[in-house]
Amino acid sequence: MHDRIVSALTTMLSSSSTVPTVCVNAKSMGATLKCVCFCSAPPSDTPAHRVWNILDGDAQFRLFHASVTAVEPNPSFVILTDEFTPFDSTLPMVDVQRSSINHGEIMLERTRRQSAFLNGDPLDKPVVFFDTDMLLLKPISPLFERDFDVALTLRPSGRMPVNGGLIFINNHRPGLVRLFFQSLKDHMESEAQGQKREWYGDQLALADIVGEVNVTRDRDTIREINGLRILFLDAARYNYSPNRDHPVLWSNLSGISLYHFKSRCRIYMSDFWTKRINPRRGFLDRLPLTWLFKGLWLEWKRKKTKQVFFGDTRRL
Known part of the structure; x- marks a missing residue:
């Protein structure tokens, strides 16, 4: 344990000078964004809940x-959810849109709601679908x-090279x-059955639609598919999630634009915000020693929570 702590301190001290500066006043950054999240509480008394x-x-x-x-300057937010999951709609610029959701095919439901949202939105500004x-x-x-229509993040994963939790939508050609x-919704409804409708079916459908891709070759390139211009981004920068869903609080964040706290990572999400990312965090929260002890x-x-996560076998 002593060697681990010494090694951790050495790593933190060498990287603490490269912690990214977060821009608070971003008025010069151009277009405003519409941030759309799909989220619904799983049924009670289930492993997922x-x-x-x-x-x-x-x-x-x-x-x-x-x-x-x-x-980001003046972003707006939309939450696509069910009739019951509580959300604080008093937060600035948040619109909570509710309708029934079938948790037996939750990923297909997400794609349906996203498609319906785009059909009803004027797309007068860029949209990003976030988890x-x-x-x-x-x-x-x-x-x-x-000049792209849709941007997707690529990762080195054979069957599912595209993560469905983050999709960028430009407003240049709304019809496309x-x-x-x-097409994505139709593909899932015709191809995804059983568990694939509940989990991972969207990512398998995206892989079918975009075809063969390679992270090294295709990142930061635009490919045209049936007239639609798809920009491929490196997930290591724009949709980062650590190996084995195991974040390290004192890690170097300088090359990351978006951190994705998937699965067991969510344990770390609040402390990453308060200790590493929040531009208004206090003096003690900026200290590498604080990161070590909290980490x-x-x-x-x-x-302590390992069995809780492994009880949700849909994700294994």
């Missing part, structure tokens, strides 16, 4: 909302100056974007 209770959707969204408003378990570290507005999501406590918490 026990995972939900560790950091529920409202708590995740509050952190996400704070991170976006810290770096709620994300924190924005740097502005992403400059991406929309490029709506057709793309209609060791999070490791203990991770072990």
Whole structure:
């Protein structure tokens, strides 16, 4: 343990000077964003609900909302949810849209709601579909100056190279974007069955639609598919999630624009915001020694909640 602490301190001290500066006043960054999140509480007394209770959707969204408003100028927010999941709609520029959701095919439901949203929205500004378990570290507005319709993040994963939790929608050609999501929904409804409708089916459908891709070759390139211009982004920068869903609080964040706290990572989400990302955090929260002691406590918490996460076998 002593060697681990010494090694951790050495790593933190060498990287603490490279902690990214978060831009609070981003009025010069260009287009405003519409941030759209789909989130719905799983049925009670299920393994998925026990995972939900560790950091529920409202708590995740509050952190996400704070991170976006810290770096983007005048963003607006939409939450696509069910009739019952509680969200604080008093947060600035938040519109909570409710309708029934079938949790037996939750990923298909997300795609349906996203497609319906695009059909009803004027698309007068760029839209980003986010998961709620994300924190924005740097502005992403400059991406929309490029001539693309949809942007996806690539990762080195054979069957699912595209993560469905983050999709960028430009407003240059709204009709093509709506057709793309209609095609994605139709593909899932015709191909995804059983568990694929509940989990991962959207990512398998995206992989089928975009075809063969390679992270090294295709990142930061635009490919045209049936007239739709798709920009491929490196997930290591724009949709970062650590190996084995195991964040390290004192890690170097300088090359990351968006941090995705998937699965067991959600244990760390609040402390990453308060200790590492929040531009208004206090003096003590900026100290590497604080990161170390809090990080060791999070490791203990991770072990204590292991069985909760592994009980949700849909994600394994």
